[in-house]
Amino acid sequence: MLIHPEHLAKQRGAWSLGAEVEVPAMRACSPITGFTLFIAEKPKAAKAIATALFGKPLECRRQGVPYWVAYDSGRLCIVASAAGHLFSLASLTNEYPIFEYEWVVRWKVERGSRHLRKFYSLLEWLSKFEPKNVINACDFDVEGSVIGYNVIRFILKRRDYFRMKFSSLTEDELARSYRNLLPPDANMVEAGLCRHELDWIWGINASRLLMDVYREALGRRRVLSLGRVQTPTLVEAINRFVADVVEVAEPKYTVSALLKREDASETFSGVHENSPFEYKHEASVAKSMILEAGVGIVKRVHIEKGERPPPPPFNLSDLQGEAYRLYGFSPYKTQKLAEKLYLEGLISYPRTESQRYPPDFPHAKVLERLKLLDYASEVGYVFKVNPGLKPREGKKMDPAHPAIYPTGKRPGRLSEDEKKVYDLVVRRYLASFMDPARITRLKALIAFKGQHVIAEGLNVEWRGWTRFYPLDIAERTIPLLREGDRVSVVKVIVREHWEKKKSRHTRASLLQWMESNSIGTESTRAPIIETLFSRGYLKEEKGGIRPTKTGLVVCDIASKYFSALTDASLTREFEEMLRRVRMGLERREDVLERAKNTVRALVEEAKSRFEDIKSTILLYEKTSAAKRCLVCELPATHGLCHIHEKALESLVESLNNLIRRTNLSREGLLSRIARNRKHGKAVREVATLILKGLIRLE
Ligand SMILES: [Zn+2]
Known part of the structure; x- marks a missing residue:
């Protein structure tokens, strides 16, 4: 649905342009009744929006908080911003279970959020001039919808507004979005409110109860938390840790032979077909039999051609995975870097699940711009191998945003880490248009009397996309063998290695676990993992994540007494409900009602076992x-x-x-x-x- 405020106002007959609003000769920072107010999520985004839409807006400040003023065909437009959430939920009672709450001004209840006061008061001041039209120009996702919605209902005290939908802070996209303003995004707002309330109800009840028992047990206060998404994630990290540290590795024995064709001098290697052996003596027997035979005959040769297609363009978790693989960046760090690049207008909105682009996406335009940056040869290659500019896309979709892409804007000064993430996004985008790498595998079976040795080679015939994207396919060369060739043994060795099945989580693998279990969202997963670290529940060391003593107590208590909290399938069920709220298929009230019932049961269970929880804490904290x-x-x-x-x-x-x-x-x-x-x-x-x-x- 496309509505422009002007059209809508005309339909209503409410807005006669030019008559009410007089353009003053001097550009000033004061609003005039009847202006249009844009609310962006952050000042940086506000600036990008104002500049993209109005060329050279006037930058004004009130108590140090910037806002931008401009005229659009004679109408005064002001672009101001929030600074993330200006409101948060707070309880109205202290009785368990706590189900009464309201949205309150965040800086009044949350430590470390005093700076939000000035943003609040700027918006409050602007509201006095009675904006005619209000546009929620926060990032287009459930968080952005809630941030803007709360400003509009609590500070501006109104219900009607327009929504801007954009995936990057570039001129084209913002201008297009402004021309095609959407009506209020009611379902996204509902889904966002629902997620906040759900997590709040869950977290406050379980966390407060836990902190109360703690204080009772130890006589001092300690900030602890349990959460709907947080706790199953903690339990998973700890379960993996325990599985890792208690695992006994298994011995395996590989019999490998250094070989050469009888008529040649170059050597190559092969392994016994039964490798790895489970028993050392079996491996030793195989070794001596090969040595005894001395010469083998090539029985079968199998040549297989294969392709490795380019990967789909990035969604956030794929980007986080690759930045970890290549640079060791934590998912949280990658997310922050990507958000910075987005605010600079260099890449599109990173918090997306999508691996696809809309069919009318202007790839040619983006590629032409990238050509002017440092990617001329890569872009040239794309045009050569894929003139139709059809990217290879993945399966995952996201209704709000396409897969991450570079906008083609020239980067200004970037830090080394920002450069790495930026370059990775560009290369991944370009790779998705490129041709597959082509490989040939050669597999030969060589019989040394009854013992079979297999020699395998892998040649990369054509590098394709891997020429431009950081991925190495390991090659292994063996000579071209034909059936009947005679091969002699140079050396045979038995290599022992111990195999272990489990390994600890890293931040990146924990994030993947959350994703594959559908818990949390693109934007919340990495921050939730960080919370587990900042609460002092987990530590990361060389072998992976390990829990602290506090982490172990909390996990122990949660598993025993808050079973509903550790159940990933329940969390997943609620995620599905949230998704349905976003689609308009389920009502927020119904989801919250179910949540309250679950939490009520959880609190009752835990309350009745208050003493048991207390002794668990004492057991850990006061062990002689x-x-x-x-x-x-x-x-x-x-x-x-x-x-x-x-x-x-x-x-x-x-x-x-x-x-x-x-x-x-x-x-x-x-x-x-x-x-x-x-x-x-x-x-x-x-x-x-x-x-x-x-x-x-x-
Ligand atoms: Zn021990």
Whole structure:
């Protein structure tokens, strides 16, 4: 639906242009009754909007907060901004469960948000001049809708407004969006309000209860939190940590042979077809049989041509994954960098799930602009291999925004990290138009009497998109072999390696887990992960994420007494409801009613077990030295905490099997395990205790 304020006003007969509003000779910072007010999400966006729409707007300030004034065909337009959320939810009672709340001015209730007062008072001052039209020009997603909506209803005290929809802060896009103003985005507002209220109800009740028990137990206050999305994520991180540290790795034996064709001198390698072997002695037998045969015959050769197509353009989580892979950036850091680039007008809105572009997307225009930057040869390649400019898109869609793309605006000064993310976005966008990489695999089966060795080669015949995007396909060369060729053995070795199945989460893999379990949104996932770190629940070290003692207590309590909170499937169910609210298929009130019932049950359950929760806290926080784990500071039952207990169990379970597979004595094996970092940390620690005689195995 396309409505311009002018058309709408004309339809209503309410706005006769020029008669009411007189253009003053001097440009001034004071509004005139009847002006049009734009509300942007942040000052930087406000400036971009004002500049894009009005060329050279007058920059004004009130109490240091900037706003922009301009005339559009004789009408006064003012572009002002919020600074993110100016309002937040606060409780009206202290009785559990807390279901009574209202939106309040954020700087009055939240520490560290005093600076918002000036933004509030600017908007309040502007509202006194009675704007004729109001345009919510915040970022087009549920957050932006709520930010603008709250300003409009609470400060401007009105209901009617227009919505601007744009995916990048570029001139074209903003101008197009201004020409095609939308009616209020009621469903997005409802979905946004619903998410805030839902998370608030959940978080406040569980967190306050937890903090109350904490204070009761320890006599001091401590800021702790539980949350609808936060807690299942914490539990997942901790479960993965425990699974990692208690895992006993398994030995595997690869028999590899250095070979050469009898009529040539260059060598190549192959591996025994049964590799990896589970038992060392089996591998040794295979080795000696190959050596004994000495010469093998090529039995089969298989050549396979394949393609590796370019990846689809970025959505936020793909960008976060790649920035982690290439530069080790945390998802949160990448998100912040991308948001900065968006505010600079260099890339489109990054908080998107989409891997697609609308069919009428002006790729040619973007590419022409990129050509003028440092990407001339890449763009030239795109035009050559894909003159129709059809990108290879992914499956994921987002109703609000397309996949991330560079706008083609020339970057100003960027930090090194900003440059990396910017360049990655550009290359990914360009790669999506490029041709696949072509590879050839050659696989030969060589028989040394009864033993089969397989030699595999991989050649990249054509690099395609990988020429321009940071991805290396590892090549392996072997000579061209034909059936019947004779191959002789140069050397055979048995390589032992220990294989482990579980690994800890990193910030990036935790984000992926959230995404694949559909919990949280593009914009909230990375900040929620950061919250778990800033609350002191998790730490990141070389091997991945590990929980702190506080993290373990909170997880333990949440799993035992707030089971509804740790249940990822319940969280997912509510995410689905939120999605339906956004589509207009479900009512906010109904979702909140369900949430209240869930939370009510949760609070009742936890309240009835107040004493149990208290003793869990005391157990962790006030354990006497005698009752601590032999290895760590956690409470123990029989000398070991629950984690080391589990590690001991899995070690005992696999010990005999490992002795058979490795041909080692028990002591020999244990001391190998204690030193080999392939095993879970807790397993190594327990092995050390056994060797020292501090734990006896029955
Ligand atoms: Zn322990």
